[in-house]
Amino acid sequence: MIIIPEQLEIHKPNKKLEEKINSIEIKEKVLFQKESDFHNIFVVENSFGRFLKYQETYQAGFIKTKEYSGNLPYINYFLIPYLMNKNIKNVLLVGFGSGIIINQFEKLFKNLKSIDIVDIEENIFPIAQKYFDFQISDKMEFYLQDALIFLKTTKRKYDLIIVDVAGDEGIDERFLEDEYFSLIQKRLKKGGIFVSNLPSSRDIFNKKNKLILDLLKRQKKYFQNIKMFNGETSNKIYYKTFFDIDEPVFDITNLILISSDKDYSINQNINEIEEIVPNFNEFLGDLVSF
Numbered sequence: 001m002i003i004i005p006e007q008l009e010i011h012k013p014n015k016k017l018e019e020k021i022n023s024i025e026i027k028e029k030v031l032f033q034k035e036s037d038f039h040n041i042f043v044v045e046n047s048f049g050r051f052l053k054y055q056e057t058y059q060a061g062f063i064k065t066k067e068y069s070g071n072l073p074y075i076n077y078f079l080i081p082y083l084m085n086k087n088i089k090n091v092l093l094v095g096f097g098s099g100i101i102i103n104q105f106e107k108l109f110k111n112l113k114s115i116d117i118v119d120i121e122e123n124i125f126p127i128a129q130k131y132f133d134f135q136i137s138d139k140m141e142f143y144l145q146d147a148l149i150f151l152k153t154t155k156r157k158y159d160l161i162i163v164d165v166a167g168d169e170g171i172d173e174r175f176l177e178d179e180y181f182s183l184i185q186k187r188l189k190k191g192g193i194f195v196s197n198l199p200s201s202r203d204i205f206n207k208k209n210k211l212i213l214d215l216l217k218r219q220k221k222y223f224q225n226i227k228m229f230n231g232e233t234s235n236k237i238y239y240k241t242f243f244d245i246d247e248p249v250f251d252i253t254n255l256i257l258i259s260s261d262k263d264y265s266i267n268q269n270i271n272e273i274e275e276i277v278p279n280f281n282e283f284l285g286d287l288v289s290f
Contacts, residue, residue: 060097099134
C-alpha cells in the first residue's frame with residue numbers, strides 16, 4: 001500500500017497562502033517525454049530550473065534562481081554523513097533521481113571505492129547523463145531492480161546506505177516495516193550509516209503523527225543511534241523559491257533520519273561541503289533532539 005503525504009497532515013494550511021500557491025501558473029518547456037512500464041516520464045525546464053517529473057510530480061532536478069541554486073534542497077541533508085565519517089568507501093543509493101548527489105559524493109569522499117545504485121526505472125540513467133550532467137565513473141554499478149529484492153539477494157556490505165523512495169505521490173509501506181529495517185541492518189558494515197527520507201507532519205511529536213512515532217520506535221530496535229533533521233530549511237527554500245512565501249504552507253515535511261550502531265558526532269568544519277552547498281550550517285541547524 002502507498003501512504004500518501006496528505007494522510008499524514010495534522011494541521012490545515014493557511015487558506016490565503018494555499019490560494020496563492022494554487023493561483024501560480026508555472027509555464028514549462030518539455031525537453032523529454034517517454035512512457036515506461038512504471039512511469040510517464042518528463043524532463044521539463046521552467047523559470048526555476050530543470051526537473052525530472054513522473055506524471056505531474058517532481059522527482060529530482062536542479063534549481064537555479066537568485067534565492068537558491070542547487071539540488072532539490074532536502075537532498076542536501078544526504079551530505080551530512082560526510083561530517084560523521086570522511087572515510088566512507090562503499091555506498092548504496094536506493095532511488096537514483098538526477099544522480100547529482102552521487103557526483104557530489106565522489107568529490108567529497110576521497111577514499112570512495114564503489115557506489116551501487118538501485119532503481120526500477122531503466123530510462124533514468126541516460127536521462128540523468130543527457131539532461132542533468134550526471135557523470136558515470138568506473139566506481140558505479142547500476143541495478144535495475146526492486147529495492148527490497150536487491151537487499152534480500154545482495155551479499156555486499158556498505159559504509160553508507162541512502163534510501164530515497166518517498167515522493168510527492170507517497171511512500172510504499174514496505175519501507176516502514178521490520179523486514180526492511182532488518183535487511184538494511186544486515187547490509188551495513190559495523191559503524192555503517194543509514195539515511196532515509198520520510199514524509200511527516202511538521203508537528204513531528206504530536207500523538208496524531210502516529211505512523212512516524214511508531215516508525216521511530218521500530219527503527220530504534222535496529223539502530224541504537226538516530227539523528228533526526230526536521231527539513232525546515234528545505235521547506236523554507238522551497239516556499240520562498242517557488243512561491244515567494246516566507247513560511248511553510250502545508251503540514252508536510254521531509255523528515256531525514258540518519259541512523260547507525262555507532263554514536264557519531266557531527267564535525268562542524270563544513271568548508272568542503274559549503275563549496276557545494278552554501279550556508280550548509282542552516283541544514284545542520286534542523287537537528288532535532290528526541
